Amino acid sequence: MKHNISITKVTESQVKNLDFSNIPLGTTFTDHMFICDYDNGEWVNPRIVPMGPIPTHPAAMALHYGQAIFEGMKATVDEEGNPMLFRADKNAARLNTSADRMGMPHFPEDLFVEGLKQLVDLERQWIPPTDGSALYLRPFMYADEPFIGMRAATHYKFIIMASPAGPFFSKRIKLWAEKQYIRAVNGGTGEAKAAGNYAAAIRPTELAKAKGFDQVLWLDAVEHKYIQEVGTMNIFFKIDGKFITPKRDGSILDGITRMSVITILRDKGYEVTERAITLDEIQEAAENNTLEEAFGTGTAVGIAYIQDIGVGETIIHVSDESPVGLEINETLNAIKTGKIEDKFNWVTKVESVLV
Template sequence: MKNTISGLLEINKVSTSKIDQVDFDNLNFGSVFTDHMFVCDYKNGAWQTPKIVPYGPLTLDPSARVFHYGQAVFEGMKAYKDDHGDTYLFRPDENFKRINKSSERLAIPEFPEDYFFEGLNTLLKLEDAWIKPGVGNSLYIRPFVIATQASVSASEANEYKFMIICSPAQSYYSGDVSVLVAEKFSRSASGGFGYAKAAGNYAGQFYPTKLAKDQGYQQIIWTDSNAHEYVEEAGTMNVFFRINDTLLTAPISDRILDGVTRKSLIALAEKQGIKVEVRPIKVSEIVEAVKNGSLKEIFGAGTAAVVSPVKAFGYKGEHYELEKQDNSYASHFKSALMDIQYNKAEDSFGWRYKI
């Protein structure tokens, strides 16, 4: 059935939902998708009518630019349901601004704000049954843009597809992870596009991560590509260190993603009177801190995992274990952030966005 429920969007609903086939207690992250998806094509110099259509495969020419030149950006967001059945997003304006910042760096046309929010709102209302209540449950939302123009000429495309797909999620990581500090491989270059959520920033991480796994580590702490002297990110997350009672994280740059969770944790910490230092952090400083006992915690911060505690790290052939903390900042921040996300705490920053 086809009906238009807004001035902007064209909507084509499924006749039967597939939700009954989904086991919500055993979800693999990012592999089950909801009934509908949001699609908007860019051609002839303009974004065309945005549509919500049944979730289904894309048909693309083998020469579509995304396959050859990686012209693709994305975002990661979550929808949370509170105990009253209301659905919230967390700072979606940040994701909207960032996908366009990423697009600009990859020579992809920016997406209109009203299309984005109207699309999100309409899609999430349609998929309400897929957003399960209960802290930890969420609907992972993946907006992305791909270059669809059929031609292998190495330049920016003139046709694109902006899409939003949604996947019900439980928690992303289970347990504390061990990480390996990068001494050879790098994630991004100064003057590159490490700050963008661009497809090309991810593919290069898989091989070094595979090698790290062979050594018993689950993720990599990325360091600067010049000398591997400064810590930058952890896996696909921003990284925080707690030295005594001070929280440290690297400043954002053209190599480091301006993470929404990262900036939210900094704001939360500062509000709660926890000292935060946003400055370049030397690996040597972290090694010294673990040796003298002042390094209390390391954790990653990102939308998928929220906060992901690190229990050990490897560097230059040495393995360093962190002691379990009673008053862990990682678990404190995770709870504080999730309380806001699930509408269980006051939202003094105005971060919640009601659907």
Template sequence: MKYSITTTKVKASKVNTLDFNNIPLGTTFTDHMFVCDYDNGQWVNPRIEPLHLIPTHPAAMALHYGQAIFEGMKATLDTHGNPMLFRADRNAARLNTSAERMGMPNFPEDLFVEGLKQLVALEHNWIPPKAGSALYLRPFMYADEPFIGMRAATHYKFIIMASPAGPFFSKRIKLWAEKQYIRAAAGGTGEAKAAGNYAAAIRPTELAKAKGYDQVLWLDAVEHKYIQEVGTMNIFFKIDGQFITPKRDGSILDGITRMSVITILRDKGYEVIERAITIDEIKAASKAGKLEEAFGTGTAVGIAYIQEIGVDDQTIHVSNESPVGLEVNNTLDAIKTGKIEDKFNWMIKIEKELV
């Protein structure tokens, strides 16, 4: 192996304190984290250590100039209780797409996957066994050089944390097609998983929630008519038998669930078109009774079925059934839990005894 990852273990694991039947969302973290430093132009000292607070200089550049990017993915158990990762290589590649846009150094993709594997191997007892549950993994990179002035930082940290997540039963969601605020413009940072993108989405999301919606449906920055994506999901529509999802144009995240759903749909014989699609087209399809399905796709939920979309003072209704979406969701789940053959070679198996 090219990289030597040193491991310092906790004296006693906290895993016994977790009620696996009632896992609080986003507030429980496993015993360890993976850490690596960028210093003098290279990534050094990859290590797994007990989770701990990180001393931060008040001038750390991420706090001022926002060089901070992240990833999100899940480890699951197969039917024999062995841990697996879903398409971690794609997360590694996407982190580097984000890093390039934000003027940050690339992180070696093989070390990204190796760090995940070793962390999950060590923390395998934290993977909730219940169907639909998983160990959420949060790799991220930020500028921790103390400096006041606008330039790329010269010192960064790359960290992976892990947080157990219970089953996510999503009700049908209501989206608000946002015309005042935008998420991304051509040439901006829409395709990067940059922390600032999420900061800018908080206020519009709060306003949409106050109106009774679950999430914002983002539209293009110029004409406010082309559909981009949902809060933390890409979006698919089934119109007159054909699936349509907004094409990647630099403004939407290259979702790993999105690319997997496209593959599964095509494998099942459905036609999937990646193209520009307007909110008016969706409205017209709904009126004509041709909007057969609409769903969001993302790591957190898998597939979230859409009930309606609010736009201006109107409501676009989606059919109450999503049989194909449901079928695709079941296929994705079955691949992620080893219940069916991994025919696309997406799963990365982890040996529990690695560490």
């Protein structure tokens, strides 16, 4: 379906004020944003407008009852400077999975992708060209109906904003296996990219950091025994030459990097099994010297190599090298920047129409 997206451009772009060699994390936004309103049961008035604050009623339901979901993705450029999107259709579908769980309306997936393309086309000068840099894209939806009372809202906003992100230098990370707080339980909201999941993770993450760790390793809510995921990443282990990653059971996010890494690993001939994984078996593998690699996967970092996992008083030392993780990270980056053939058909070039 072709959508009619109206466009109001800024009179002067602020891109000239951005120092591409020193991009502050998450605080710089591009000139424009995409907005669409949900009103009377349908999405109306898709538009690209100058970036700026949005008047919000204090009774807006998202602020009280938490109907707020989001996505995270990146636009990169190929060697000729053409913007590219990575598996945008998967983000569009995942937003609607989150919407289902949170009692929110679906957003049309073709309009999601079209809005992204038009915004990225308009903001192409904001995409940092250096290796590992990207334009971070944040599509999100929230209930903006002013109402006090517990029911699904009838008015929502869907917005896409964009923020340039410098190269991410991945140091090896230390995880804290959390046995007091939990992130998600079967039947809960763990598989949704819902704002509240992140709010509930803030305090445990602060406590883990105070103990000298970088991120929380979330365990299952019932026995604190099975590994779920990490902060904003899914997790993989390589034991005795084979990869394992926690299976999706409704409590972990269906990571787009996770699904891509599984495909790339299998394509390179590695065995990958999605199954329940206990912390104990990781500890045993470390003791037997069969734990060869562990890494987290996510849009923000690509692949983050794990050095240690703190379990109470003990530390599971993983390894000091991740040759396969490194190779997979390079393959992913090369696909995203058009340096190798996109044999899985994951990348969409953004045509130059608006600028």
